[in-house]
Amino acid sequence: MSSNVRFTDFKSDKQPTWCPGCGDFGTMNGIMKALANSGTDPDNTFMVAGIGCSGKIGTYMHSYAIHGVHGRSLPVAAGVKLANPDLTVVAAGGDGDGYSIGAGHFIHAVRRNVDMAYTVMDNRIYGLTKGQASPTSREDFETSTTPEGPQQPPVNPLALSLAAGGTFIAQSFATDHKRHAEIVQEAIEHDGFGFVNVFSPCVTFNDVDTYDYFRDNLVDLADTDHDPTDYDAAKEKILDSSKEYEGVIYKDESSVSYEQKFGVDQDMSDIPSGAPDDAMDLVREFY
Amino acid sequence: MPADFNWAIGGEAGDGIDSTGKIFAQALSRAGRHVFTSKDFASRIRGGYTAYKVRTAIDPVQSVVDRLDVLIALTQRTIDENLDELHEGSVIIYDGDRSTMADVEIPEGMVGLDIPLKALAEEAGGAIMRNVVALGAACAVADFPIENLDSALQKRFGGKGEAIVENNKKAARAGLEYVHDEYDHEFDYDLETTDEDYVLINGDQAIGMGAIAAGCRFYAGYPITPATDVMEYLTGRIERYGGHVVQAEDELAAINLALGAARAGARSMTATSGPGIDLMTETFGLVATSETPLVIVDVMRSGPSTGMPTKQEQGDLNMMLYGGHGEIPRFVVAPTSIDECFWKTVEAFNFAEKYQVPVYVAADLAMAVTEQTFSPEAFDMDEVEIDRGKVVDDDSIDEWLDEEGRFQPHALTDDGVSPRAFPGTEQGAHMSTGLEHDELGRRTEDRSMRVEQVDKRDRKVETAKETEDFSPREFGDADSDTLILSWGSNEGALVEALDFLEEDGIDVRFLSVPYMFPRPDLTEEIEAADEVIVVECNATGQFANVVEHDTLTRVKRINKYDGVRFKADELADEIKATLDAEEVSA
Ligand SMILES: Cc1ncc(C[n+]2csc(CCOP(=O)(O)OP(=O)(O)O)c2C)c(N)n1
Ligand code: SF4
Numbered sequence: 001m002s003s004n005v006r007f008t009d010f011k012s013d014k015q016p017t018w019c020p021g022c023g024d025f026g027t028m029n030g031i032m033k034a035l036a037n038s039g040t041d042p043d044n045t046f047m048v049a050g051i052g053c054s055g056k057i058g059t060y061m062h063s064y065a066i067h068g069v070h071g072r073s074l075p076v077a078a079g080v081k082l083a084n085p086d087l088t089v090v091a092a093g094g095d096g097d098g099y100s101i102g103a104g105h106f107i108h109a110v111r112r113n114v115d116m117a118y119t120v121m122d123n124r125i126y127g128l129t130k131g132q133a134s135p136t137s138r139e140d141f142e143t144s145t146t147p148e149g150p151q152q153p154p155v156n157p158l159a160l161s162l163a164a165g166g167t168f169i170a171q172s173f174a175t176d177h178k179r180h181a182e183i184v185q186e187a188i189e190h191d192g193f194g195f196v197n198v199f200s201p202c203v204t205f206n207d208v209d210t211y212d213y214f215r216d217n218l219v220d221l222a223d224t225d226h227d228p229t230d231y232d233a234a235k236e237k238i239l240d241s242s243k244e245y246e247g248v249i250y251k252d253e254s255s256v257s258y259e260q261k262f263g264v265d266q267d268m269s270d271i272p273s274g275a276p277d278d279a280m281d282l283v284r285e286f287y
Numbered sequence: 288m289p290a291d292f293n294w295a296i297g298g299e300a301g302d303g304i305d306s307t308g309k310i311f312a313q314a315l316s317r318a319g320r321h322v323f324t325s326k327d328f329a330s331r332i333r334g335g336y337t338a339y340k341v342r343t344a345i346d347p348v349q350s351v352v353d354r355l356d357v358l359i360a361l362t363q364r365t366i367d368e369n370l371d372e373l374h375e376g377s378v379i380i381y382d383g384d385r386s387t388m389a390d391v392e393i394p395e396g397m398v399g400l401d402i403p404l405k406a407l408a409e410e411a412g413g414a415i416m417r418n419v420v421a422l423g424a425a426c427a428v429a430d431f432p433i434e435n436l437d438s439a440l441q442k443r444f445g446g447k448g449e450a451i452v453e454n455n456k457k458a459a460r461a462g463l464e465y466v467h468d469e470y471d472h473e474f475d476y477d478l479e480t481t482d483e484d485y486v487l488i489n490g491d492q493a494i495g496m497g498a499i500a501a502g503c504r505f506y507a508g509y510p511i512t513p514a515t516d517v518m519e520y521l522t523g524r525i526e527r528y529g530g531h532v533v534q535a536e537d538e539l540a541a542i543n544l545a546l547g548a549a550r551a552g553a554r555s556m557t558a559t560s561g562p563g564i565d566l567m568t569e570t571f572g573l574v575a576t577s578e579t580p581l582v583i584v585d586v587m588r589s590g591p592s593t594g595m596p597t598k599q600e601q602g603d604l605n606m607m608l609y610g611g612h613g614e615i616p617r618f619v620v621a622p623t624s625i626d627e628c629f630w631k632t633v634e635a636f637n638f639a640e641k642y643q644v645p646v647y648v649a650a651d652l653a654m655a656v657t658e659q660t661f662s663p664e665a666f667d668m669d670e671v672e673i674d675r676g677k678v679v680d681d682d683s684i685d686e687w688l689d690e691e692g693r694f695q696p697h698a699l700t701d702d703g704v705s706p707r708a709f710p711g712t713e714q715g716a717h718m719s720t721g722l723e724h725d726e727l728g729r730r731t732e733d734r735s736m737r738v739e740q741v742d743k744r745d746r747k748v749e750t751a752k753e754t755e756d757f758s759p760r761e762f763g764d765a766d767s768d769t770l771i772l773s774w775g776s777n778e779g780a781l782v783e784a785l786d787f788l789e790e791d792g793i794d795v796r797f798l799s800v801p802y803m804f805p806r807p808d809l810t811e812e813i814e815a816a817d818e819v820i821v822v823e824c825n826a827t828g829q830f831a832n833v834v835e836h837d838t839l840t841r842v843k844r845i846n847k848y849d850g851v852r853f854k855a856d857e858l859a860d861e862i863k864a865t866l867d868a869e870e871v872s873a
Pocket of ligand 1: 051052053054055070093094095096097098121123125126127128129134
């Protein structure tokens with residue numbers, strides 16, 4: 001890994017097709033900064049994304065990357081990381097991608113605790129399919145498919161993560177460039193599954209959860225005496241629906257990543273040109 | 288004296304049927320006899336009829352027949368279920384004291400041996416060994432040297448301590464002696480032993496062993512009958528070679544995990560059965576479009592939906608050939624025997640990497656859960672060759688960079704195969720996507736690039752057809768006018784059916800086809816024959832349809848879809864009936 005990597009090295013020459021003003025620009029820039037600051041370079045970084053406006057992020061970045069199918073970025077990312085633990089692996093996606101179609105994978109990725117970062121661009125709407133309700137949409141939020149609002153409570157992704165045994169739970173805001181990049185970097189550097197729910201407003205379809213809304217309601221935990229290693233304090237913040245918190249909410253400092261636990265530490269791309277030397281022992285087991 | 292000997296133990300699930308059957312199979316194999324096992328089991332853990340059958344001979348055996356010489360029956364139902372296979376002189380070993388055998392009825396002409404299995408086991412050290420007492424009794428009936436059973440008991444219980452082994456040996460002898468003392472019946476059997484060393488392996492295990500031999504390092508799966516043995520085999524073994532097994536939350540996750548590992552450069556595999564393939568089909572298209580080498584094993588069982596989970600069928604061929612939206616090249620290899628499960632898995636990995644395609648290995652329940660004896664050389668590891676295809680490294684990557692120094696993972700090449708760079712390769716950073724893409728892997732809707740990329744992916748199939756040998760395996764009389772075709776596990780039964788037919792003066796040519804796509808062109812063989820019969824375990828004749836489509840020739844079909852595999856003798860009769868029907872109508 002080279003030490004003089006700049007965040008622009010992670011930029012591809014493909015122009016984003018996101019709407020001007022979309023939160024995903026800020027989210028992406030922060031991820032690129034976090035990667036550069038964490039000391040990796042594009043040839044040793046693997047980005048995995050799902051489907052949605054958010055899912056296009058891998059296309060606009062330069063690294064090894066896969067743009068997978070809707071909702072399944074997390075198992076792909078875990079597969080990449082386990083096959084080559086030397087890589088820095090970041091999964092990214094939307095709230096629909098991660099908490100709806102991919103909700104099952106989310107819970108199990110949290111439990112599995114593979115050493116990677118997961119950044120969800122939460123705009124509380126389906127952007128790419130043009131404005132339907134997402135699992136984080138408000139109960140009364142009117143959309144093309146829910147004219148009266150979904151009339152179901154939104155999921156609380158932080159609570160899902162905590163309940164599943166999350167070892168790193170954070171939230172950031174796409175336009176708070178510095179904070180967002182710091183938080184993502186901490187998620188990357190966490191030994192285990194670093195989860196960041198990023199408020200990334202959709203300027204086209206969501207006129208409720210706007211930049212202004214977040215600016216007015218966001219409380220940066222760095223400005224409080226919150227101790228992220230205190231589980232009960234974290235739980236309290238996560239269940240407090242009266243505010244939107246920014247910062248690292250919970251961090252289990254004793255977290256041991258899946259790879260460490262299972263001793264998965266080799267680059268699996270390296271194999272001999274024939275069967276292993278002792279392969280006949282495998283046959284002999286069947287005597 | 289019959290050339291082969293057929294033995295079974297049956298009872299309720301939970302009676303230890305499987306392990307007892309396995310011990311006897313192992314004893315025979317260790318005595319240098321060939322063995323072929325089959326299982327009847329229901330989809331429940333306790334209760335419900337279950338049986339383990341063993342056929343053994345000095346010559347290789349590779350199928351089941353409609354015959355049972357000795358049956359250990361723990362329940363009356365065991366006798367009822369096997370009535371068709373029992374014959375005049377068949378021996379039934381049972382424990383008349385057992386409540387499930389209180390009103391036992393031994394069919395006319397058969398020999399019932401009432402042995403106090405439980406009481407004798409208790410004397411030897413514990414009621415739990417009553418099945419082993421029965422095995423000892425079976426040794427007496429079959430005139431099979433009990434020392435060979437000792438060796439299998441040692442293997443099975445050695446880990447639990449010598450005392451347990453000794454007690455089991457004692458229990459076996461109690462059974463043997465009881466038969467000698469109480470019954471002075473002359474039995475027809477004499478199971479000779481030889482000095483040969485055989486291994487006893489099932490299809491799932493052979494697939495797992497093939498994967499390790501081929502350098503597979505990553506496996507993700509979700510348990511499902513009858514594919515679970517693959518995962519169980521790899522767990523605890525793949526780690527010795529630096530690999531890892533993940534039990535995923537579902538099949539969607541399993542294939543995506545495997546895809547990620549493959550993109551990171553690992554030889555990667557998942558295995559499942561039909562219902563799991565349904566779920567994986569979503570990601571299958573991504574695997575193909577992103578040109579990711581991946582091996583996907585489908586151990587077929589009876590469908591649709593949950594169907595009959597513990598029963599045989601070859602019903603997923605259409606899904607493997609055509610499943611998924613859009614059009615995507617994929618390879619489908621179909622092992623035809625248990626040893627071929629090993630070799631075809633090795634080959635599947637090479638195909639996957641040489642052509643950067645998903646490769647289905649189409650196995651089926653009948654071969655997955657069946658054990659068969661082989662000489663160890665059948666799995667000669669020196670023969671395993673690994674071909675990773677066009678992988679570039681830091682030095683060779685230059686050739687594949689565009690003018691702006693960007694790597695082209697989907698470069699348009701004559702053979703359809705593009706270069707591959709594992710993460711970590713300098714200047715190799717690139718995008719893989721399920722979206723249509725350009726040579727750099729970036730999304731495009733450019734009409735000519737779309738056509739070029741589709742053609743490029745299809746070109747790999749042509750290249751493979753020119754490069755690889757997709758010939759069928761040939762058996763029987765090459766000059767016969769009658770041609771039999773089949774795929775998958777029917778091969779063994781057919782090969783033995785040829786012997787039965789030959790006894791009746793009927794010679795046929797049999798081609799067993801191990802490649803479903805790309806597949807051999809059988810036009811010439813079909814045109815040379817008067818009669819073509821396609822044999823398969825499904826109702827609609829999925830392979831027969833493909834053959835008709837390829838060769839523009841109507842074929843006859845023998846289909847079985849009652850959940851039970853073909854038996855050699857039964858199949859010979861069906862073939863005769865099909866041929867006779869033809870003569871009558873001619
Ligand atoms: C299996 C499948 N179902 C549905 C879709 C259509 N689809 C594309 S994006 C999307 C929603 C994306 O929402 P979100 O993850 O919140 O991302 P955003 O576009 O808001 O960034 C849906 C339903 C799809 N591509 N695949
Ligand atoms: S639709 Fe919304 S989420 Fe999608 S690019 Fe536009 S602003 Fe961003």
